[in-house]
Amino acid sequence: MIIDMTEVQTINSFSRLESLKEVYGLIWIFIPILTLVLGITMGVLVIVWLERKISAAIQQRIGPEYAGPLGILQALADGTKLLFKEDLLPSRGNIRLFRVGPSIGFISILLSYLVIPFGYHLVLTDLSIGVFLWIAFSSIVPIGLLMSGYGSNNKYSFSGGLRAAAQSISYEIPLTLCVLAISLLSNSSSTVDIIEAQSKYGFGGWNLWRQPIGFLVFLMSSLAECERLPFDLPEAEEELVAGYQTEYSGIKYGFFYLASYLNLLVSSLFVTVLYLGGWNFSIPYISLTELFGINKMFRVFVIAISIFITLAKAYLFLFIPITTRWTLPRMRMDQLLNLGWKFLLPISLGNLLLTTSFQLVSL
DSSP: OOOOHHHHHHHHHHHHHHHHHHHHHHHHHHHHHHHHHHHHHHHHHHHHHHHHHHHHHHTTOOOOOSSSGGGTTHHHHHHHHHHTSOOOOOTTSOHHHHHHHHHHHHHHHHHGGGGOOOBTTBOSOOOTTHHHHHHHHHTTHHHHHHHHHHHTTOHHHHHHHHHHHHHHHHHHHHHHHHHHHHHHHHTOOOHHHHHHHTSTTGGGGSHHHHOHHHHHHHHHHHHHHTTOTTSOGGGOHHHHTTGGGTTOOHHHHHHHHHHHHHHHHHHHHHHHHHHSOTTOOSSTTOOHHHHHOSOHHHHHHHHHHHHHHHHHHHHHHTHHHHHHHTTSOOOOHHHHHHIIIIIIHHHHHHHHHHHHHHHHHHO
16 A cells, blocks of 8 residues: 555644644643732732831831832742741651641632632633632631641640631631622622622622621621731730741741732732622723723723722722731630621621522512
8 A cells, every 4th residue: 555655744744733732722721820820929929018018107117128129029038038948847746737738728728819800801710609619718728727736746836726727617607608698699609790790880889888797797707717917816926926837937837928918818809809899990881891892902901901900909908907917906715706606697697688688679
């Protein structure tokens, strides 16, 4: 059987083309993920710089100013220092739990960014259960903290891990009930659909005005989930040295440090999505697509503007947790649990019942 050489060359070129398409497909899968990770890292550096500058202004200090312009590279210098520090291990601790604990908390928080729309339909995975997927991921974090505390073989660390688990369970239930009320108002649990439901009336269509009680409960619960003052009982330095992270050093301590700011940014972005209209303008009856059109020429510009609006709202909201750190004193553990179970839980249940009643009446 004689095979024509031109046919062989055609087959070979076709197979090369198919393999190149597969390689390009894999590259295009990883490019959005790497872009998101890079953007999140830059966002955390900005948050650390903002917190240090705002804290310094509250205390009438200068704050970081030598590492880069206005001290913007100070957080990067701290991260580099932690990267090269010695990684110490407790001699009688459970080394497996000690090593795995920080990774569980860090990865769980990082996965929450998959369902956050940063701009006009700019989201990695637009799921119908987007907001509840975030709650599911955030509920894994206390497991990592408890593993870290138990694996450290330290009474202070173990007490901090137990406090983290108790605090997360206490405040996750009111937070979930507030999110459920928003889902009822928007007739969807998708983050994109929740933003679209607030887009018609601009500033007046925000869920902040339709759910003021839910917003306050969500705010306090998210502060407790992020373990920010006055809810930072798991790492209270006067009682527990540094809580579940007492025995950690080097890059593992850096994971805890980074995870706390990642969680703070996640909470601010979800406040923006659920209550502040997300990427939408605050002008009634005017959306970005109506203002600039949906042509290919303006699509990149619309996405850039929507990203700017989302991040501006999120970073403006960050002033609340940063200023409360230097304004309110730390609560006792019994006060923290009483606030969650005896105050926020009944209020969030009542808010959900009222929301359900209004939705049924409006049918």
